[in-house]
Amino acid sequence: MLSCCTSSNSCDDSDTRKKTLKPVQFQRLSLSEVSDPSSPICVDDLSTSLLGSNLHVFTLPELRLITHNFGRCNLLGEGGFGPVYKGFVDDKLRPGLKAQPVAVKALDLDGLQGHREWLAEIIFLGQLRHPHLVKLIGYCYEEKNRLLVYEYLPRGSLENQLFRRYSTMLPWSTRMKIALGAAKGLAFLHEADKPVIYRDFKSSNILLDSDYNCKLSDFGLAKDGPEGGETHVTTRVMGTQGYAAPEYIMTGHLTTMSDVYSFGVVLLELLTGKRSMDNTRPSREQSLVEWARPLLRDPKRLDRVIDRRLEGQLSNSGAQKVAALAYKCLSHHQKPRPTMGDVVKVLESVQGFDDEFVEPFVYVVPSETDDSKEFLAKKDNKDRDCGHG
Ligand SMILES: Nc1ncnc2c1ncn2[C@@H]1O[C@H](COP(=O)(O)OP(=O)(O)OP(=O)(O)O)[C@@H](O)[C@H]1O
Numbered sequence: 256m257l258s259c260c261t262s263s264n265s266c267d268d269s270d271t272r273k274k275t276l277k278p279v280q281f282q283r284l285s286l287s288e289v290s291d292p293s294s295p296i297c298v299d300d301l302s303t304s305l306l307g308s309n310l311h312v313f314t315l316p317e318l319r320l321i322t323h324n325f326g327r328c329n330l331l332g333e334g335g336f337g338p339v340y341k342g343f344v345d346d347k348l349r350p351g352l353k354a355q356p357v358a359v360k361a362l363d364l365d366g367l368q369g370h371r372e373w374l375a376e377i378i379f380l381g382q383l384r385h386p387h388l389v390k391l392i393g394y395c396y397e398e399k400n401r402l403l404v405y406e407y408l409p410r411g412s413l414e415n416q417l418f419r420r421y422s423t424m425l426p427w428s429t430r431m432k433i434a435l436g437a438a439k440g441l442a443f444l445h446e447a448d449k450p451v452i453y454r455d456f457k458s459s460n461i462l463l464d465s466d467y468n469c470k471l472s473d474f475g476l477a478k479d480g481p482e483g484g485e486t487h488v489t490t491r492v493m494g495t496q497g498y499a500a501p502e503y504i505m506t507g508h509l510t511t512m513s514d515v516y517s518f519g520v521v522l523l524e525l526l527t528g529k530r531s532m533d534n535t536r537p538s539r540e541q542s543l544v545e546w547a548r549p550l551l552r553d554p555k556r557l558d559r560v561i562d563r564r565l566e567g568q569l570s571n572s573g574a575q576k577v578a579a580l581a582y583k584c585l586s587h588h589q590k591p592r593p594t595m596g597d598v599v600k601v602l603e604s605v606q607g608f609d610d611e612f613v614e615p616f617v618y619v620v621p622s623e624t625d626d627s628k629e630f631l632a633k634k635d636n637k638d639r640d641c642g643h644g
Pocket residue numbers: 331332333334335336337338339358360389405406407408409411412415459460462472473495
């Protein structure tokens with residue numbers, strides 16, 4: 256936790272400002288440097304200490320205003336950190352901040368996560384910028400309140416797109432585009448000067464823009480990789496059931512290869528259209544990896560695994576390539592797993608099957624006599640309830 260200020264003891268300008276640590280150029284500050292009790296960095300200084308981050312510091316009333324008072328109609332979803340609301344900032348709010356929709360994540364003060372996850376998000380996303388990482392725009396730190404403000408991704412999470420009952424079926428080429436983007440995001444983290452282990456790679460943490468470009472979100476559990484010749488970092492086992500690598504669960508030893516395993520699980524979800532864990536499936540199929548992995552190696556049994564809705568969209572060779580890749584990522588031992596750089600190369604070779612992707616299009620014929628007017632009237636009422644014009 257941060258040493259020089261707490262929520263009740265906010266920093267005094269005169270003394271602590273002088274101590275603001277100026278990071279060496281291009282040297283990313285690690286989470287431990289900031290969390291160290293002897294660190295001179297103060298939470299109020301984060302936006303300046305994280306050189307070049309351009310993070311904006313928002314007040315709670317400002318965030319209330321842009322989210323319709325954290326209104327029910329603005330709620331996008333809720334995870335372990337707390338609820339996420341859609342908001343809209345206009346270009347008058349801050350110099351240099353353009354008008355745009357945003358997602359505001361608020362820490363649930365009664366929840367299991369807290370200041371550490373909030374801080375990790377700022378330390379990592381404030382300093383790491385990549386087309387496949389979600390952009391952190393700013394944060395709020397007032398008394399006990401901890402909030403994060405991100406760019407808004409209109410298609411929400413891959414989990415919603417892939418598994419929600421009434422969502423559009425994702426075609427094969429889109430699934431492979433998402434897999435490649437996510438692999439590039441992870442490769443960027445692993446190949447950084449100071450490598451980062453993401454630790455919570457799963458379909459709900461992959462967000463999608465309107466063109467299905469994907470961005471990794473949620474750096475609350477991310478860890479700096481091993482340093483000084485160490486092979487791993489040892490941590491409390493955290494993450495999500497169904498995605499965590501077996502050696503990490505058994506020993507708490509965390510490496511970039513743990514992320515590769517989790518990537519294999521998501522690749523399997525994309526291939527099968529099935530969730531990594533599902534208690535409603537027959538008992539031997541509840542764990543997707545245990546059920547599907549043995550089938551991935553056998554071309555004759557591969558069609559038992561592949562999402563039926565993809566029929567006719569993928570070639571045998573493409574399917575086999577991706578299945579073999581997932582198989583390797585899901586190796587029980589770390590050694591046979593590929594690096595994320597290798598994964599990117601394989602996925603690049605299966606891109607570009609231009610299957611037709613047409614969104615379902617519903618056209619309501621305007622008529623004075625049918626029910627459409629009633630439907631539109633109901634919709635208008637809902638929009639009004641939610642304050643959208
Ligand atoms: N930047 C964003 N743009 C659009 N929607 C978002 C954004 N961030 C989060 N969401 C939505 O909010 C939901 C909750 O996200 P959050 O990351 O808090 O929880 P989660 O990933 O579902 O669970 P967990 O806490 O286990 O990671 C997401 O599923 C997504 O639909």
